[in-house]
Amino acid sequence: MKRIALLGPGTFSEESARHFLGAVPYVLQPCKLIAEVFQAVVAGHADLGVIPIENTLEGSVSQHLDWLVHDVALPIQAEWVYPITMNLMGRAGPLESIREVLSHPVALGQCREFLRTRLPQAEAIPVSSTAEGARLVKQRASEPGLAAIGSAASATLHGLDTLAEHIEDHPDNATRFLLVGPEPLALARPGRAKTSLLVTLPADFPGALHQVLSVFARQRINLVRIESRPTRKRLGNYFFFIDVDSPLSAPPMPEALSEIESLGCSVRVLGSYLSHGV
Incomplete structure (x- = not known):
């Protein structure tokens, strides 16, 4: 039985996880803070953690993205989108x-x-x-x-x-959740293959990001999201989160990542997983 750490009890994280996990054998471990969710998985007190990462109205949850980059090395095992009614x-x-x-x-x-x-x-x-x-x-x-x-x-x-x-500002309000942890969760449900990458440019020079994006364009790899976050090293120095509409094992991907690394970029794979809609 999988132990799932999440914010709770009584949160949208819990509500969405119960919907997503369905008949999978699991026990929920409610935490008061998102830091406790990450730490429970890192320490082995939980097998997986549920992380709200992006909202239709508010965009990315930057604090949670930064945890994935700076504080833990937990791969993404799945993601899902869940409608939110306030x-x-x-x-x-x-x-x-x-x-x-x-x-x-x-x-x-x-x-x-x-x-x-x-x-x-x-x-x-x-x-x-x-x-x-x-x-x-x-x-x-x-x-x-x-x-x-x-x-x-x-x-x-x-x-x-x-x-x-129903006091949310928009009727199509939804939140994207990630399931993170060292081991995958077996789910008998369809999903779309995605890969999340963290790309760091070798230096801030004109056209640096364009070169990276051109590699994906030449390989006809569809990017569904790109976002910058500071590296915390110096002002103006950024990581780039890139979500790719392809599994890591697809034929164009290894060649594309190799070419990006040849440009002097650092590439970290945050996860290759199935994405599930509402």
């Missing part, structure tokens, strides 16, 4: 009485318009997870005017009333 939860009463709204920064960002128009008097308070926001509202039940944003499961878990549903 709810406002707390103690029953008029919305006008709410003075603080607690949730994860990404969740708060997904509900900016609701907060601006329906709760202009309330202060948005970032916390470590949506579940932590709900837990704090329950813990501080004696304080008036507190609410949280998160999943319906979180409201049920902490005995909170749902004050408003």
Whole structure:
């Protein structure tokens, strides 16, 4: 039985993992912080970790990307996209009485318009997870005017009333999750083959990134995502995350990576895995 570390309980990470894992034998290990998720897998206390990595409205979760680069060497074993429905939860009463709204920064960002128009008097308070926001509202039940944003499961878990549903700014809100760990998970379900790469240029000179991208173009390899993140070495020096619409074993890939390395670039394979849609 696989041990799966994730933010929880009562989070979208937990909700999406249960949906994704289906009948696979597993036991969930809830963690309060994303750092604890990574550390549990590295230490061998969990077999795999669930990492929210990108949102339709808010884009990439930079902190989680940086963990994958700088702090751990855990390959990506799978990814999936899960629809996210945000709810406002707390103690029953008029919305006008709410003075603080607690949730994860990404969740708060997904509900900016609701907060601006329906709760202009309330202060948005970032916390470590949506579940932590709900837990704090329950813990501080004696304080008036507190609410949280998160999943319906979180409201049920902490005995909170749902004050408003579907408060996300866009109906197609979804989050991309990664499953990371040293060993793959066997899943009897279809998916699209992808490879995630981390490319570091040898120096910042005109046309350096263009040369790398030209290699993929010549090999007719489709890139589905590219994003830069600082290397933390000096200002203006970056890694490039590149998601490729191809398995690592496909005939053009080894030749392309070899050519990129011949340009003086460093290439690190973050994972070659199946991607699953909603």
